[in-house]
Amino acid sequence: MKRFLIIAHWVLLPLLLLAAFEKVYRKRLERSPWNWELLQQQIISAGGADFIFFGASRVGAAVQENTFAETLQPVTGVKPRVFSLGTAFTTLGEHYLALRNLVQRHPSALSNCVVLFELTGGVPEPVPFGLEHPSSWTSQWVHPARRALAFPLVRPIDWEKIYSSGHTFEEKVQLAAYSHAQFSHSFINREKLRSGFLAQGQSLVERKTESVWKKNQQARTQLDLADKSGIRRDEAAADVTLASAKQWNERQKQIQKRTDNWSDLIVDDIIDLVQAHGGKVAFFEMPLPSVMSEVYETAIGQENRRSFREYAASRDCVILSPEFKFEDSYFPDHSHLAATYAADYTKAIAQAWIKIRPKNHLKSSSGE
Amino acid sequence: MLFNSWTFLLFFVVVMTLYYLLPFKAQNWMLLIASYVFYGAWDWRFLGLLALSTTIDYYLGHLLYATREVRAKKRLIVVSCIINLGILGFFKYYNFFIDSAGAFLRGLGIEFVPPFLHVILPVGVSFYTFQSMSYTIDIYRGHLKPIEGLHNYATLVAFFPQLVAGPIVRPVDLGPQILRPRHVTRTHLTEGAWLILWGFFKKVVVADNLAPVVDRVFSSPVPVSGVEWMLAVYAFAFQIYGDFSGYTDIARGLGKCMGIELSFNFNLPYIATNPAEFWKRWHISLSSWLRDYLYIPLGGNRGTSLQTYRNLMLTMLLGGLWHGAAWNFILWGAYQGALLAIHRAVSRGKAASDSFLLKSLKVFGMFQLTCFGWFLFRAGSLAQIKEGLVALVTNFTFTQNAASMLFPILFFPGILFAFEAWLRNVDNPATRPGWKLFFGPATVGILLILIIFFSPIENASFLYFQF
Numbered sequence: 001m002k003r004f005l006i007i008a009h010w011v012l013l014p015l016l017l018l019a020a021f022e023k024v025y026r027k028r029l030e031r032s033p034w035n036w037e038l039l040q041q042q043i044i045s046a047g048g049a050d051f052i053f054f055g056a057s058r059v060g061a062a063v064q065e066n067t068f069a070e071t072l073q074p075v076t077g078v079k080p081r082v083f084s085l086g087t088a089f090t091t092l093g094e095h096y097l098a099l100r101n102l103v104q105r106h107p108s109a110l111s112n113c114v115v116l117f118e119l120t121g122g123v124p125e126p127v128p129f130g131l132e133h134p135s136s137w138t139s140q141w142v143h144p145a146r147r148a149l150a151f152p153l154v155r156p157i158d159w160e161k162i163y164s165s166g167h168t169f170e171e172k173v174q175l176a177a178y179s180h181a182q183f184s185h186s187f188i189n190r191e192k193l194r195s196g197f198l199a200q201g202q203s204l205v206e207r208k209t210e211s212v213w214k215k216n217q218q219a220r221t222q223l224d225l226a227d228k229s230g231i232r233r234d235e236a237a238a239d240v241t242l243a244s245a246k247q248w249n250e251r252q253k254q255i256q257k258r259t260d261n262w263s264d265l266i267v268d269d270i271i272d273l274v275q276a277h278g279g280k281v282a283f284f285e286m287p288l289p290s291v292m293s294e295v296y297e298t299a300i301g302q303e304n305r306r307s308f309r310e311y312a313a314s315r316d317c318v319i320l321s322p323e324f325k326f327e328d329s330y331f332p333d334h335s336h337l338a339a340t341y342a343a344d345y346t347k348a349i350a351q352a353w354i355k356i357r358p359k360n361h362l363k364s365s366s367g368e
Numbered sequence: 369m370l371f372n373s374w375t376f377l378l379f380f381v382v383v384m385t386l387y388y389l390l391p392f393k394a395q396n397w398m399l400l401i402a403s404y405v406f407y408g409a410w411d412w413r414f415l416g417l418l419a420l421s422t423t424i425d426y427y428l429g430h431l432l433y434a435t436r437e438v439r440a441k442k443r444l445i446v447v448s449c450i451i452n453l454g455i456l457g458f459f460k461y462y463n464f465f466i467d468s469a470g471a472f473l474r475g476l477g478i479e480f481v482p483p484f485l486h487v488i489l490p491v492g493v494s495f496y497t498f499q500s501m502s503y504t505i506d507i508y509r510g511h512l513k514p515i516e517g518l519h520n521y522a523t524l525v526a527f528f529p530q531l532v533a534g535p536i537v538r539p540v541d542l543g544p545q546i547l548r549p550r551h552v553t554r555t556h557l558t559e560g561a562w563l564i565l566w567g568f569f570k571k572v573v574v575a576d577n578l579a580p581v582v583d584r585v586f587s588s589p590v591p592v593s594g595v596e597w598m599l600a601v602y603a604f605a606f607q608i609y610g611d612f613s614g615y616t617d618i619a620r621g622l623g624k625c626m627g628i629e630l631s632f633n634f635n636l637p638y639i640a641t642n643p644a645e646f647w648k649r650w651h652i653s654l655s656s657w658l659r660d661y662l663y664i665p666l667g668g669n670r671g672t673s674l675q676t677y678r679n680l681m682l683t684m685l686l687g688g689l690w691h692g693a694a695w696n697f698i699l700w701g702a703y704q705g706a707l708l709a710i711h712r713a714v715s716r717g718k719a720a721s722d723s724f725l726l727k728s729l730k731v732f733g734m735f736q737l738t739c740f741g742w743f744l745f746r747a748g749s750l751a752q753i754k755e756g757l758v759a760l761v762t763n764f765t766f767t768q769n770a771a772s773m774l775f776p777i778l779f780f781p782g783i784l785f786a787f788e789a790w791l792r793n794v795d796n797p798a799t800r801p802g803w804k805l806f807f808g809p810a811t812v813g814i815l816l817i818l819i820i821f822f823s824p825i826e827n828a829s830f831l832y833f834q835f
Contacts, residue, residue: 013806014813021817148825173374191825198577201775209771216765239589 025186025193036085036098036152037185043083044106048113050080054095055118058286059086061226061336064346071350088231090149092117092124092266093141093161097153099270103277110279114353117270118286119319121296122305123259124267135266140166147171148191154179223332226339238333245291245334252295259304262311271315283312284320284349289331318356322348369409371618372572372823379406380622387626392549396523399626403526407491410532414490417455418526424451425500426521429514432507441508448504456497459489464693492532494690496525498657503539505661512540520546529622533615535633535653542628550627555799560624562797562812567617569787569815572823574610574780578603581776584769586746594764597756599773601743605735606781608742609637612651636788638738641722641730642715643707646738658687676712681705691745696753700744707737783818787811 043049053063065082073079085098095117102109117124125135135141142150144167154162154175162175181187206213222233232240262268271281288296295301312319324345332338337345369376383402390398408415428448435441463484470482503521506512515521521539524546530537585592585600613634623630631653640646647655663683669676681702688701722730747753790811791797797808 010809010812013809014816017810017813017817018820021821145826170373170375173378177374187820190821190823194577194822194824197822198776201779202772205775205778206768206771209766209774212766213768213771216767 022184022186025189036101037189039083039085040098040102040105043081043102043109046081048081048106048109048111049083050112051082051114051116053082053084053086053116053118054090054098055086055286056090057086057088057231058120058336059084059118060088061086061231061339062286062342062345063349064342067343067346068350071347072354075354086118087149089143089146091141091143092135092270093137094150094153096266096270096273097150097155097158099273101153101155103273107277110274110277113274113279114282115270115274115279116282116284116320116349117267119283119308120286120288121293121301122285123296123308124283136264137161137266137269138164138166141266142167142171142175144168144171147174150175151178151188151191152182155182156180224338224340225332225336226342231336232333242291242334249291249295253298256295256298256300258300258307260307262308268315271317275316281315281317282320282353283317284322284352287324287326287330287337287345289328289334291328291334320349320352320356322352324348369406371615372568375409384625388552395550396520396546399528400519400523400526403523403528403531406528407526407531410491411488414493417459417490417493418496419522421452421455421497421500422522422525423518424448425504425525426515426518429504429507429521432504433514445504445508449501452497452501456493458485459487459493461689461693462487468695495534495536496531498536498654498690499539500525502536502657502661506538506540512543515539515543515547527623527628529619530630533612533619534651535616535619535631536657537630537653538657541631545628552625552627556624556627558799560621563617563621563624565621565812565815565819566791567614567619567621568819568823569614570610570617570784571614573818574784575607575614576611576824577776577780577822578607578610581773582607582746584773586748586752591755591763592759593767593770594756594760594762595766595770596773597743597759599770599777601739601746603773603777604746605638605739605742606777606784608745609634610780610784638735639731640734640738641727642734643704643711643737644715646734647704647708654687654690658683662686673713677709680708680712684708695750696744696747699750699753700741703741703744707741787815 043052051068053059053065055063063084063086065084069079069082085095099110099115141161142165156179158179159176162172162179165172167175178188186193223237225231225233227233259265274281296305309319322345326337326341326345328334330338330341369379379402383398386398386402387395404415404418407418425448428444428451432441432444432448435444463482466482466484470480473480503512503515503525507514515524524537524539524542525531527537527542527546581603582600585596586604616630616633620630620632633651633653635649635652637646637650640649663679666679666682667675668679671679682705684705685698685701688697688699688704691697691700743756744753747756797803797811800808803811
């Protein structure tokens with residue numbers, strides 16, 4: 001008995017410490033600036049959403065929720081509830097899982113809601129570098145270098161998607177393990193916790209030593225980009241993105257292939273899910289600098305754009321082409337639209353929606 | 369298959385379950401198969417090389433033992449060394465030497481296009497080659513009887529916890545443990561679990577969080593200041609310590625869970641007061657291997673002072689080259705040899721009894737010398753060494769980047785130091801007096817929290833796998 005008590009003690013005390021940590025983390029989570037869970041809670045507490053933007057960091061940089069809502073308000077009579085989930089390195093697979101989790105918890109959350117996805121070069125593939133296009137459940141549908149983004153989203157019912165994916169065995173085991181660990185918020189968000197802690201510590205030391213380093217150099221300048229969605233704003237980011245874009249373009253030109261099986265891809269599951277829950281899917285053209293759009297201007301790229309338009313029309317989805325003139329200088333890091341132009345672009349998306357919106361949209365909305 | 373991967377966790381659960389269920393003889397077979405699966409997970413093509421090296425040394429060992437004639441014995445041991453060093457040389461050093469020869473000839477104005485081999489370095493080849501060599505050399509010296517059963521010897525060489533990054537276990541130590549039935553006690557299990565936990569902390573919390581700080585400077589596309597170089601080298605000192613000693617602790621812990629003791633490899637190396645003490649505390653299994661199989665056969669300190677310095681230099685040069693086929697490793701080896709020779713010349717073997725202050729100053733000074741060595745070790749090229757040295761002399765300014773590097777450099781080594789001071793190198797906190805009720809379980813809980821929440825998601829490979 002004594003032996004059992006000692007063993008129990010050695011197991012229980014560490015477990016109690018872990019439980020205490022979880023409790024502290026959950027309190028902090030409420031103040032956390034961004035995560036899937038928090039946005040889901042916001043949508044649920046707002047009683048649903050009228051517009052949800054999905055996409056990678058380019059959406060985070062270019063779409064302003066409030067501007068979009070205010071542009072629509074004079075036309076709709078109510079201020080629509082707009083949410084943007086544009087986040088760096090997120091994939092269509094993760095967007096599907098986020099929507100699926102939302103409707104599981106709140107089945108009417110998408111009722112009468114427009115879910116908007118970015119189109120890059122006319123096709124719905126939000127992650128620019130490193131992944132196979134187009135996204136299917138048998139491809140790598142989580143960015144291998146950003147697996148932590150998927151951890152809060154995967155559930156045990158996703159085992160088939162995980163095991164049939166193109167990920168390595170290690171990545172599959174890891175995703176499966178996290179799908180069973182959803183009871184712990186701190187565990188599934190641990191990368192966010194770690195990087196947040198390090199960023200706070202680094203910024204504290206930078207502030208405390210400012211008087212010393214300012215004698216030697218100017219403070220780092222920040223690029224004119226939105227400070228959200230995981231977008232790097234330091235000057236070095238521009239060089240990194242430019243190099244990656246060039247490398248990616250070369251690779252894409254070699255492996256680019258015609259896509260006409262849209263109905264077998266993740267985008268089709270997304271449309272099914274949204275429409276089954278009373279929502280509508282819309283796609284909007286994202287402005288791209290020439291270094292990134294080049295790869296979509298090839299004959300195959302143009303053919304894919306055309307076939308996707310046909311497919312979208314056949315699935316009763318609209319494609320918005322915002323009237324927004326831009327040039328390469330609008331993209332300070334060769335990828336994201338500058339914060340200065342985000343409002344104009346957001347208004348242009350809203351105007352494009354106003355032109356084609358169904359007459360009764362938002363009339364029964366419970367917005368502000 | 370990295371220790372810090374989910375795949376290894378699955379592998380470990382399966383292996384341990386089978387290990388506890390099987391009788392002794394079947395355990396060795398199972399360990400052999402598991403070790404080959406573990407090694408094959410990196411690249412199955414090198415399994416043949418491992419099996420070949422093992423088989424040759426197994427039969428050479430038996431031949432050596434059976435041979436009475438001294439000259440025939442010498443011939444056999446030379447054959448064993450040529451085969452082992454030949455494998456190492458072919459896979460690890462061929463391209464380096466042929467490239468260096470090409471550069472030398474081009475310097476003399478002779479046109480020479482080096483015939484490079486397109487081979488990749490087998491993981492852990494330096495470790496298992498040294499281990500295999502010590503088997504035949506020990507038999508030759510009469511220190512060891514050959515191991516009965518090829519599968520037993522193969523298990524010894526390929527034993528998965530230590531196969532790819534050590535510690536370099538001598539067959540004289542591991543052999544009897546492989547041959548005799550092993551009894552796993554509760555002490556083995558608690559010590560094993562503790563070492564695994566402690567090793568994980570050093571690897572995933574300390575080393576993996578310092579890695580980006582180091583890489584940011586050593587892989588920077590733009591010139592960085594001398595202060596940034598200095599901070600990156602300090603970070604690397606703790607990264608390599610956390611990484612390598614963490615691996616060793618995990619390996620030792622895994623061994624203990626199977627009732628097998630692997631040798632101690634690190635003993636708080638950064639509190640060394642001089643180079644000789646440093647090498648008694650750092651990578652002990654390699655330094656003692658080099659001492660017993662290279663330094664002493666070269667003459668050790670039995671000749672004149674000059675001969676001793678020569679032996680020290682040669683031993684450390686080869687020790688440097690063992691780490692990798694690059695000039696920076698040779699430079700690092702030469703630097704370590706020079707430090708040992710200078711220390712020997714200055715101290716003349718006298719043991720000093722220093723005050724606390726003087727000892728602290730010596731620890732500080734030795735740490736700076738060690739860090740300069742790590743700078744040579746980590747540098748990607750001779751050009752980078754020059755770039756770093758120029759920055760240290762001409763641009764020693766504290767920048768905003770340097771400020772942002774300070775936090776991880778202070779925080780992660782700080783908690784490592786705090787724990788090492790607190791634990792004082794204990795192998796099992798459960799048996800420490802007064803720790804059973806609170807301090808032991810609380811330490812385990814805190815380490816678990818740190819490991820779970822401060823380990824980066826992307827698994828970082830162990831630095832010593834490349835050697």
